[in-house]
Structure formats: C-alpha cells, structure tokens
Amino acid sequence: MKFRVNNDIRITELNKKTIILNEMSGICFSVENTGAYIIKCLIQKNTYNEIVELLSKKYDVSIEDAIDDLRNFLQSLEINQIIEISN
Numbered sequence: 019m020k021f022r023v024n025n026d027i028r029i030t031e032l033n034k035k036t037i038i039l040n041e042m043s044g045i046c047f048s049v050e051n052t053g054a055y056i057i058k059c060l061i062q063k064n065t066y067n068e069i070v071e072l073l074s075k076k077y078d079v080s081i082e083d084a085i086d087d088l089r090n091f092l093q094s095l096e097i098n099q100i101i102e103i104s105n
Contacts, residue, residue, distance in 0.1 A: 019066040021092070022102045029057060038100055045098045052077065056091055060101060 026042040036054035038047040049057065055076065059069045066088070073084040095101045 020104050021060050021063075021066075022104075023057075023060055024099060024102060027100055029061075040099055043099055045100075047098065047100065052087065053091060056088065 024040065024042075026040055028039045028041060030037050030039075031054075034050065036049050036057060038049065038057065039045075047053075052073070056069060056073070059072060064072065069088055070081060070084045073079065073088060074081050077084075079087075092101065092103065096103050
C-alpha cells in the first residue's frame with residue numbers, strides 16, 4: 019500500500035495542533051499527537067508496515083491496535099482528499 023499526500027495540501031502547526039488544509043476543497047483538519055505523527059510519517063514516505071511498527075513502539079500499543087487506528091485515520095484522510103492510496 020502506498021500513500022501520496024495531495025499537492026493541494028498545506029500543513030502547519032499551531033498551538034500544539036497540526037492543521038491540515040486542502041486548498042482546492044477548503045476542507046480543514048486539526049489533529050493532535052498520533053494524527054500529527056502519522057502525517058509526518060506519510061510526508062517522510064514511510065510504508066504502511068513501517069508506520070504500524072512505529073506507532074506500536076512509540077505509543078506502546080499492540081500491532082493490531084496500531085493497524086486499526088492507522089486504517090481508520092487513513093480512510094478519513096482519503097475520504098477528505100488529503101491523501102491518495104494505491105496498492
């Protein structure tokens with residue numbers, strides 16, 4: 019599974035939150051901690067499996083929990099045109 023952050027996305031940090039703006043659609047997200055960490059991993063072009071491992075280690079959660087949380091967050095980003103997912 020590969021991810022690409024859309025070109026129209028602008029990301030900034032404000033008051034310990036990460037703000038994600040899709041300039042084309044006007045959709046804006048505010049994420050904290052784990053969401054911000056996942057966004058950074060996506061920008062760094064980490065693979066799905068790498069992100070799962072990183073989440074599991076960083077937040078001391080099981081691989082299964084990391085997979086569930088990552089899948090849900092990525093689906094939300096894709097639905098809102100923040101990222102594109104391909105196989």
